[in-house]
Amino acid sequence: MVLFNRTPGTGGTIMTFVQIIDCKTSRFDDINRLMDTWVEQTRGKRTATHAVVGKDHSDASHFIEIVEFPSYEEAMRNSNLPETDKIFREMVALCDEMPTFTDLDVVRDEQLYAANVRRFFETIAVKGELPPLDDLIAENYHDHDPANEQDTMGMDAMRREIGMWRSGFDFTFDVEDQISQGDRVSTRWTWRGTQTGEFMGLPSTGKNVVMTGTTLFRCNEEGKIVEGWWQYDRLGLMAQLGALEGLEQ
Template sequence: MTFVQLIDCRTSRLDEMNRLMDQWVEQTKGKRTATHAVVGKDRSDASHVIEIVEFPSYEEAMRNSNLPETDRIYRELVALCDEMPTFTDLDVVRDEPLYAAQARRFFDTVALQGPLPALNDLIAEHYHDHDPANEQDTLGLDNMRREIEMWRRAFDFTFTIEDQITQVDRVCTRWSWNGIQKDEFMGLPNTGRQVSMTGTTVFRFDRDGKILEGWWQYDRLGLLGQLGALDALET
C-alpha cells in the first residue's frame, strides 16, 4: 500500500530548506526509496510550509528513514524550522489520477460497437490533433469525429492500455490495438484479416477534464503491410 508522510513546519528560511532538500536528493541517489516529493507554502502564511513525500509502502519509508543521509538532513531541517516540525503518516486508500481515467475512457469509447457517441464530454470543441500519418493536423471536435469514424468503418477493433504516465495536464498512454478489417481502408480493399499494431498517444487536457490536444505515434506502416499494401514492393 502506498504510504505518504506529511512534514508540517514553520520557517523563515525556505530557500535554505530547498537547498537542503537538493543535497538530500543528491546524496541519496541509488539508496532512497521515496518516489515523489512536493513542498507547498501556505498562501495565507508564508512561514507555514508542508512537505509531502510518497513511498511505495510504509516499510520502504522506514528503510528511507534509516539512511544515515536522511538522519543528518533531518537534524539540519529541524535547525531551519522556527519550531519543531510535526509528522503525519498516511496509508493511501484512494489515489485517482482523473486525467488518466479520462484518457482510458476515450480509448474504450471509440472502440465501442454501435453508433459513435457524441464525444463532447470527452473532447474539447477546439481540439487539435497531431498525427504524422495525416498531411495536415486535424482541428476541431467534428473533424476528429470524422477521423475516428473512418477507422471504425474500416475495422472492428479494441484497445488494450499497456502503460500510462501522467504529468500535470498531460497523459501519455502506451497501447496495443487489435482489429479485423471489414471495409476499404486508405484505398485498400477489404481483406477480412485480423491485424494489430502498437502506439503511444499523449493527450493534453483542459481545466474541464476534456482532451484539448493529442499527439499520436503508431506503427501505421506495419498495419499497411499486414493488409497487403507492401506485397508488390517485396516481389
C-alpha cells in the first residue's frame, strides 16, 4: 500500500511527514497486486521515501501501513497524482470497510543503531584513557580492515587496534553521512588528527593530517556492533606524514 492523503491540512514548516493507513480486508493479496501496479505506474513521480505494512498479529484481516514523506507538501503532491486517485478508489472497493488515515508531523525520529555507531566514533576519539566499549562493541566483534594482513577478532583485539591509533594521534571524527538499513549502518566520515607519537614506525611529526573514509557496521539485536568493514585513504595519510618522501619518482 501507499500514501493516499485525504485529510486537509495547513502545511507549515517543512519536516518529515508520516501517514498511517488503517484498513480491514479479506483480499489483501488483491490489494498487494494493486499497489504493485501503482508503484509501476508512478515510477519517477511518487514522492514517498519509505513504507512499512504490518498485519495485526491477532486479526489477519487488519492491516496498517506507515508511509513516510520528506514533508507534508510532498505528501500532497503524491495524493494529487491521477494514478493515486484511481488506485485509491479501487483499493476502497477491496476493503471490508472504509480505510482511516492519520496524518503525523514527525517530531522525533531516532535510528537507534545509527545513534550507537555515531557514539562509537565519538567514544574512541575522546582524550585520556579509552573508555569501556562494552555497551558499543560485542565481545565477538569481527573487524575487516584492508590495511591489516589479518582480520581483528574480539573486543580485546579491537581495543589494541584503537589504542595504536590513539597512541599515535590526537584525533576527532566528523560524521558526514549515515545510512541505516536493517542491522547495517554505513557511515561516511572525516578524520582529523595531530601526530603526537610514533605511528607505523614513523616518529612523531606534530603534523596536522586529514583522512576520509567509510565504515559499514553490522549490529546485533542488542544494538552492539558485531562486525565492521573499513575503507579509508591510508596512503594519503602516510603521504601527509612524509612517509612516502623519497619513494616518489
